[in-house]
Amino acid sequence: MKKNVLIIGAGGVAQVVAHKCAQNNDVLGDIHIASRTLAKCEAIIASVKEKNALKTDGKLEAHALDAMDVDATKALIEKTGAQIVINVGSAFLNMSVMSACIETGAAYIDTAIHEDPMKICETPPWYANYEWKRREEAEKAGATVILGAGFDPGVVNAYAKLAYDEYFDKIDSIDIVDINAGNHGRYFATNFDPEINFREFTGQVWSWQNNEWISNKMFEIGKEWDLPVVGKQKAYMTGHDEVHSLSQILGVPNVRFWMGFGDHYINVFTVLKNLGLLSEQPVKTAEGVEVVPLKVVKAVLPDPGSLAPNYTGKTCIGDFVKGTKDGKEREVFIYNVADHKEAYEEVGSQGISYTAGVPAVAAAMLVATGEWDVKKMANVEELPAQPFLGLLNKIGLPTRIKDENGDRALEF
Secondary structure: OOOOEEEEOOOHHHHHHHHHHHHOHHHHOOEEEEEOOHHHHHHHHHHHHHOOOOOOOOOEEEEEOOOOOHHHHHHHHHHHOOOEEEEOOOHHHHHHHHHHHHHHOOEEEEOOOOOOOOOOOOOOOHHHHOHHHHHHHHHHHOOOEEEOOEOOOEHHHHHHHHHHHHHOOEEEEEEEEEEEOOEOOOOOOOOOOHHHHHHHHHOOEEEEEOOEEEEEOOOOOEEEEEEOOOEEEEEEEOOOOOHHHHHHHOOOOEEEEEEEOOHHHHHHHHHHHHOOOOOOOOEEOOOOOEEOHHHHHHHHOOOHHHHHHHOEOEEEEEEEEEEEEOOEEEEEEEEEEEEHHHHHHHHOOOHHHHHHHHHHHHHHHHHHHOOOOOOOEEEHHHOOHHHHHHHHHHHOOOOEEEEOOEEEEOOO
């Protein structure tokens, strides 16, 4: 059994993680939240207390931390007695926080792939550039390192694993579709960190097709998908983390990721990109001040957390999987639908943050109970899917399946 959680980060996803950890602190123990800005951590703690979210008595404490400082992170892990670290800070922090966990023996969980701030869309498979290089180090130390335990990546990886284990003898293709059919009422905003959001879409779009990497441009390939609850939605093939692990680990010949974008988003994004405002490379103003255009855009856009109170509508995210079972071709769609308003009422965050944060807590609970305490590095599809999805059913993200037998909830 592992106990006591340290949450790195204090954004919208961290708020969800804190609330869900509090709701399950009988399993997870004490909760600590750390960020460069102490006031943000304290605000999250206040929101948890306002909802009376703690299931049982236990610590709920805030800490100031520069998580790029490995020694400072190690010291905080040791001070708090945290045996599980949930990293929902910037993707630039991953390697530093992972180092602190491996060196202290704390389990490490993140929700997105590591990024170098000066590089965009590196050579695929992305996990091989940073995380997978440290597999031997993690296993030698006996450290549990769980990669990409958000929704996508994360839950969609577990959906693929479930399909691989239970519904197919052979899988030919996995198409992951992420649709946000909600409305935040702002002229333009991103649902999570604008800097990370835009970086996903300014480089090449890598997909895995016919067992090789294929490169396209953003918004080059679009398709209409007919989905439960949210209906027909246009989505575009987009580069995304889970393509880079599922393709290599499950050996599926075709893995693609599709994300929904409205025309207005595409128009604004295109103007910003064409003007050079999404560049991560520094420029100098006429006054000689050096600025990074992407960071300036981030500074003037709404904080994603501020979108939550007025957000309405639903998300639908899932895997279309095609292949054969007992010699017959079949297709299944394994998915979840989440509601922005319900997420805000429960934890004070919008639905995108909710879908990213709840799975990380489920992963932490499985580490705490030993089921996922594997003492090595693993992507979600390398771990048992049913305990994870069964726990998600109980704590807020139920799984459904649509196939030749109809559309129904899945029980585990």
